[in-house]
Amino acid sequence: MIIGIAKEIKNNEYRVCLVPADVQTLTADGHQVLVEQGAGVGSGFSDDAYKAAGATIVGKEVYTDSDIFCKVKEIEPEEYPLFRPGQIVFSYLHSNAHPEMTQFLLDNEITAICYEDIDDKEGKFPLLIPMSIFAGKGGFIAALQYSQTIYGGSGKILSNIPGIETPHITIIGAGYSGMAAAEMASAFGNQVSLLDLDVKILQKAKQSLPPNVEFLLSNRTNLLKCLKKTDVLINCVLWPKTRKDHLVYRSDLSLMKPDALIVDVSCDEAGAIETSKSTTHDDSIYSVDGIRHYAVDNIPSAFAGSSSELLSMSILPYLRKVAKLGVKEALQADPHFRRGLTTYKGKLTLKETAEKLGKPFTDPLDALNM
Ligand SMILES: NC(=O)c1ccc[n+]([C@@H]2O[C@H](COP(=O)([O-])OP(=O)(O)OC[C@H]3O[C@@H](n4cnc5c(N)ncnc54)[C@H](O)[C@@H]3O)[C@@H](O)[C@H]2O)c1
Structure with a gap:
């Protein structure tokens, strides 16, 4: 799998979703990691540190050339033209609060998985x-x-x-x-x-x-x-x-x-x-x-070095699972991970967002099995 890491463009968002230590785990697993130039600089991680962890530093092609594209925050309108239809994106998305972005994800049949709604066996939200x-x-x-x-x-x-x-x-x-x-x-x-x-x-x-x-x-x-x-x-x-x-x-x-x-x-x-x-x-x-x-x-961005490390170590197990099994199988196998599925092949699969935006809801498992 090719995993891409974005440089955030949201106002004062300095965090990066994966730090070099966790990139090293992914490259050791045999995956290719593309890091957008300067992605980690705001949180204290240089391009050289990512290169030493086995990543390749690239430009905006990180959006199209990766199989799984990882971010920290919502997708900003300036980023829409950079995506390719059918892309997989993994990020804090808050789709209910960003109707325009949600429509973009639906129109472009993007598989969007949000960190904030993934839960665990105790009903807690491990990435929140x-x-x-x-x-x-x-x-x-x-x-x-x-x-x-x-x-x-x-x-x-x-x-x-x-x-x-x-x-x-x-x-x-x-x-x-x-x-x-x-x-x-x-x-x-x-x-x-x-x-x-x-x-x-x-x-x-x-x-x-x-x-x-x-x-x-x-x-x-x-x-x-x-x-x-x-x-x-x-x-x-x-x-x-x-x-x-x-x-x-x-x-x-x-x-x-x-x-x-x-x-x-x-x-x-x-x-x-x-x-x-x-x-x-x-x-x-x-x-x-x-x-x-x-x-x-985005209060944690004020402490970008520390919060990036914690975010990165939290998302790593999910990324390894997707990279190993593929997104469809990984989501089918794990109902808690599946809770984060927001859009899939043009279907809105997050119930609260569908209710809030008055759009049709498709059960995530039904969408995956279609
Ligand atoms: N601003 C930011 O940068 C940022 C970053 C991360 C999280 N958040 C937000 O912080 C919020 C809290 O997250 P959390 O993980 O602490 O949630 P949590 O679920 O751990 O805690 C919420 C608490 O509120 C209590 N509660 C519910 N209704 C209540 C009421 N009417 N009166 C008093 N208490 C009530 C619950 O019993 C629970 O203990 C979320 O909305 C989350 O999105 C904001």
């Missing part, structure tokens, strides 16, 4: 978890930065300093990103309220977090109490793509301190936070009714 951890920690680091006066913030240092009031940080969702944010926020000495729907999750969270964290069931009463006193609200709830209600409504913003900051790690457009819309590292903050929002949808 590593980036959620980076997003939670990075979300708190963004809160530290954007609370600073020089970045237009409240001027409050998110830390416990004797003699001054300790900031209050509310985190909604005690999953992977929420726990990562809570670890950082509490380690800096802040008063932290961590909310989740599931008391068992809160009990487990309590075992690993310090006493400056309180654990609250997520209901409207507790959330509104927190909103009134919070300096930073960090949303880490994975919001179902088809849900129309919200946890924090626009009208709730008036309850918050005027200098409060919302960090929406989940950044689902009008999702758990009604006023949320994705932002970029270049232009990360916007205000609604005076409340500043940060909703960067």
Whole structure:
């Protein structure tokens, strides 16, 4: 198999999907790896390091010359003409949020497998978890930065300093990103309220977090109490793509301190936070009714070296499977891997995206067996 690695072109996206150490595993398996020139430079991996791992450095022909084309983020419109019909692409795609890209994948009969919907036997998302951890920690680091006066913030240092009031940080969702944010926020000495729907999750969270964290069931009463006193609200709830209600409504913003900051790690457009819309590292903050929002949808790219290593080691087993068995057999054999199949031969095979975009859905196994 010929595996291609793209240089990302999304705003401030510095990650690369495969690092040289994992490329070496693929070349040792007997596969050919094509790396687009400069693909790893943003995350600290030179073309020479890829060459030493057995890869060939190429130009834009990486799109057409590879059997499996691997990326980090969605396919940008400038990339559409570079693809060949029938190509296989493996990436974070978020097809529900990118209808134009999804139509492109369907029209060109591209086999698209998204990292974010592949699950495992426990119902977890093994290719989403590593980036959620980076997003939670990075979300708190963004809160530290954007609370600073020089970045237009409240001027409050998110830390416990004797003699001054300790900031209050509310985190909604005690999953992977929420726990990562809570670890950082509490380690800096802040008063932290961590909310989740599931008391068992809160009990487990309590075992690993310090006493400056309180654990609250997520209901409207507790959330509104927190909103009134919070300096930073960090949303880490994975919001179902088809849900129309919200946890924090626009009208709730008036309850918050005027200098409060919302960090929406989940950044689902009008999702758990009604006023949320994705932002970029270049232009990360916007205000609604005076409340500043940060909703960067590729937070891990700010830590491109570390996050690329983790992403690469996470996708490697799936790539090896596809490279060994072929994409059809690999997907037919593994229902959890198959959950990531987004489009196949012009059929939309991801149910949530089909529902959200109002397009016909084809069961992935049926599509593969057609
Ligand atoms: N911005 C970025 O760069 C970036 C990167 C990676 C992931 N993410 C996003 O982060 C989000 C969270 O991912 P995760 O892996 O931490 O999810 P997760 O499934 O591990 O955690 C979600 C938690 O939210 C809880 N929850 C659900 N409904 C709730 C409610 N009403 N109130 C309180 N808690 C509730 C769940 O019980 C669960 O514990 C996802 O939307 C993911 O797409 C963003």
